[in-house]
């Protein structure tokens with residue numbers, strides 16, 4: 001019997017918080033060929049992943065990146081033209097390929113004209129089978145130097161304009177585990193999955209848990225949205241402002257059991273995540 005050809009999956013954002021653990025999960029499967037999309041493919045070093053040039057700024061490179069793929073994980077670029085860019089990419093993706101889009105929790109609570117919903121709609125009307133992932137805030141913002149890591153290790157407190165709301169922090173590895181199944185297994189087409197951790201936490205409680213991991217007191221400091229977005233401009237400022245306003249309205253508070261329903265095991269707690277992350281967040285002695 002001829003050997004079956006492997007399933008070819010393009011993971012855009014393979015260096016990112018969900019793309020990296022997703023690529024690891026996919027390479028652990030014997031029958032999957034993993035293309036790791038990055039605008040800087042030389043930095044893609046995950047064993048078993050084929051570094052693949054992929055940049056939202058270089059559509060000329062897309063045909064080579066998507067050639068022969070059976071599924072694609074699309075990490076939404078946070079820019080104003082994301083709906084148009086993703087629409088243009090999907091026109092080049094083979095017709096039969098399944099698309100899994102990384103969106104965000106409660107994306108439609110700002111109405112049908114919201115940027116996040118418009119981005120989802122482009123995928124849903126692309127003619128491809130699709131799954132939309134709508135996760136809450138990632139726990140990995142505390143270990144990412146582009147977010148809070150430097151603040152935590154540098155001895156700062158945790159400024160956050162939460163307005164007293166809770167956040168159902170999710171471990172990006174759990175998002176990756178859901179994405180893995182949505183990309184490879186039947187039963188996920190046409191589904192929008194609201195993904196969260198197992199509990200919603202206030203920011204003061206979050207800071208308390210961070211204190212234990214960092215090994216010194218971390219104190220939540222309530223700031224205004226204006227203060228939180230200081231130094232940003234343009235679309236970044238617009239989307240960050242909206243995101244913090246949505247935090248304050250409780251858009252990231254509802255807890256769902258979707259991670260467990262899809263993967264068969266409970267979503268990780270922030271405490272468990274921080275146990276794993278402690279070496280990364282403890283300041284050097």
Ligand SMILES: NC(=O)c1ccc[n+]([C@@H]2O[C@H](COP(=O)([O-])OP(=O)(O)OC[C@H]3O[C@@H](n4cnc5c(N)ncnc54)[C@H](OP(=O)(O)O)[C@@H]3O)[C@@H](O)[C@H]2O)c1
Pocket residue numbers: 012013014015016017018019037038039040054055075076077078102103104105135136137138139141
């Ligand atoms: N962060 C959250 O809590 C959260 C919550 C809900 C939804 N989302 C959504 O999820 C999507 C991804 O957001 P994200 O914050 O998690 O971004 P991310 O996936 O961690 O990173 C996005 C991209 O940034 C580039 N990058 C530049 N410098 C990097 C570095 N030092 N390390 C890793 N990647 C680097 C990479 O692309 P190249 O390799 O091409 O440079 C990477 O794929 C966004 O649409 C966001 O709105 C995020």
